[in-house]
Amino acid sequence: MxxxxxxxxxxxxxxxxxxxxxxxxxxxxxxxxxxxxxxxxxxxxxxxxxxxxxxxxxxxxxxxxxxxxxxxxxxxxxxxxxxxxxxxxxxxxxxxxxxxxxxxxxxxxxxxxxxxxxxxxxxxxxxxxxxxxxxxxxxxxxxxxxxxxxxxxxxxxxxxxxxxxxxxxxxxxxxxxxxxxxxxxxxxxxxxxxxxxxxxxxxxxxxxxxxxxxxxxxxxAEWIGVFKDPRTWLSGITVFSCYSVGLAVTYFTPYMTNVLGITVVSSGVIAVIRTYGIRVIGAPLGGFLGDKINSVSRVIGITLGLGGIVTVIFMTMTGHASAGAVTAITLLIGFLIQISRGGMMSIPSEMKIPRKYAATAAGIVCAVGFCPDLFLYTLYGHWLDTYGNAGYTRIFIYTICMMVLGVVNSIVIHFYKKKYVETGRVEIEGGNDEIEKIGQI
The missing domain is CATH 1.20.1250.20 (MFS general substrate transporter like domains)
Known part of the structure; x- marks a missing residue:
């Protein structure tokens, strides 16, 4: 490697x-x-x-x-x-x-x-x-x-x-x-x-x-080419899965208090550390590791896969679990998610979408990747209003599905890169990739 x-x-x-x-x-x-x-x-x-x-x-x-x-x-x-x-x-x-x-x-x-x-x-x-x-x-x-x-x-x-x-x-x-x-x-x-x-x-x-x-x-023609390019949509799915998982983590806090019996103060402290403290370390670490191995998508796939396993463990915990164990598992999930989210917006670069089209690609990735804002909070709220604490189980299952989606998408990106990107068999329809020669500014 x-x-x-x-x-x-x-x-x-x-x-x-x-x-x-x-x-x-x-x-x-x-x-x-x-x-x-x-x-x-x-x-x-x-x-x-x-x-x-x-x-x-x-x-x-x-x-x-x-x-x-x-x-x-x-x-x-x-x-x-x-x-x-x-x-x-x-x-x-x-x-x-x-x-x-x-x-x-x-x-x-x-x-x-x-x-x-x-x-x-x-x-x-x-x-x-x-x-x-x-x-x-x-x-x-x-x-x-x-x-x-x-x-x-x-x-x-x-x-x-x-x-x-x-x-x-x-x-x-x-x-x-x-x-x-x-x-x-x-x-x-x-x-x-x-x-x-x-x-x-x-x-x-x-x-x-x-x-x-x-x-x-x-x-x-190039605008249309960016929209139709599979690399743009693979990038969008990456953000969709990572962002969906990140939104779900906010519900870990009420779950800890309502189901696992952790005090409000303790769960609040954990939430602050998970949201801000871990982010400062996890996000740049994820991007750095991706650059080191020339594949941010692979780092995302690995961390989301591990996150899915840890989330399953978290779901099996009961009110008898120690506060220390709950804290460790929660922070570990948060750490893995922050690593995965750190470099998610750099996938267009990894997929060699020319920087000439960076904003157009980013706009499409934004529309796909952040659309959970339109429905996810409402869906989660409906589950909790309808099923009570059992609604958290549905939230966690959906989160695991998003992690699986992220893993599968990472695998697809890997093979797509091997077949098309690394062999130079892909370019924006109606354009050219000469702009790739641009260096740091």
């Missing part, structure tokens, strides 16, 4: 950290109910179902991400990225000044356009362009870890702001919520402005590597 020397510079890490802040801000307001659920419900005078509808509205943005990817490939991805960020900050300010449910529906729809149509495909392309093709797993794994770290910082800032303004003089909890949303916009503006000077100009880099400037702009 061929091994590759992998490295990432301090400058790249710093840029990725700031991009992690931007990524956190993009999702902070749309998912603010995860932290300030009751205050948001009060501010909007909304029911639980209505808050769920807001998440679904935002999730629909995943379906238009492929078109956003085309925009980022057709025009300057950096410009599209910055527009998406500034639009998100502006929408946060506007929403903070007029918090009611009908207006929130409009804001969440607009946030879906800014975040998932404009920002996400451009973000993915810019991360890929930060390094050469041999370090993509490390880049994306590090980006995911730094996003988690930035999320911790953002949440601490939000909680501090909330504590200062959630007093009677500012309208109580609603006043605190309004201050938090404004703080998201302020931090976003600062970070985005700094990134203007640090992010590379993708058009300039592509032109310097192409023989002709026209080759940096993809044609209509």
């Amino acid at each position: 061929q091994k590759t020397k992998v490295s990432i510079s301090p400058r790249q890490i710093f840029i990725l950290f700031l991009m992690g802040f931007a990524y956190s801000i993009i999702y902070a307001t749309p998912f603010i109910q995860y932290v300030f659920y009751d205050d948001l419900a009060s501010a909007l005078n909304a029911t639980n179902t209505q808050l769920g509808v807001l998440i679904a509205i935002f999730g629909v943005g995943n379906l238009i991400a492929p078109i956003g990817g085309v925009i980022s490939d057709k025009f300057n991805a950096k410009t599209v990225y910055l527009i998406g960020m500034y639009a998100t900050c502006l929408l946060s300010f506007i929403f903070a000044m007029n918090m009611n449910y009908k207006f929130a529906v409009f804001i969440w729809s607009a946030l879906a356009v800014a975040a998932l149509f404009l920002f996400f495909p451009a973000h993915t392309k810019l991360v890929r362009l930060l390094g050469d093709e041999k370090s993509q797993g490390t880049l994306f794994g590090t980006a995911d870890a730094l996003y988690g770290l930035a999320s911790v910082v953002i949440n601490f800032i939000a909680l501090a702001v909330y504590a200062k303004f959630a007093i009677k003089a500012f309208g109580g909890g609603i006043g605190g919520l309004r201050a938090v949303i404004i703080s998201y916009g302020v931090v976003g503006l600062i970070v985005t402005t700094v990134l203007i000077f640090l992010l590379p100009n993708p058009d300039k880099a592509l032109r310097s590597a192409a023989a002709e400037e026209g080759k940096t702009k993809i044609s209509r």
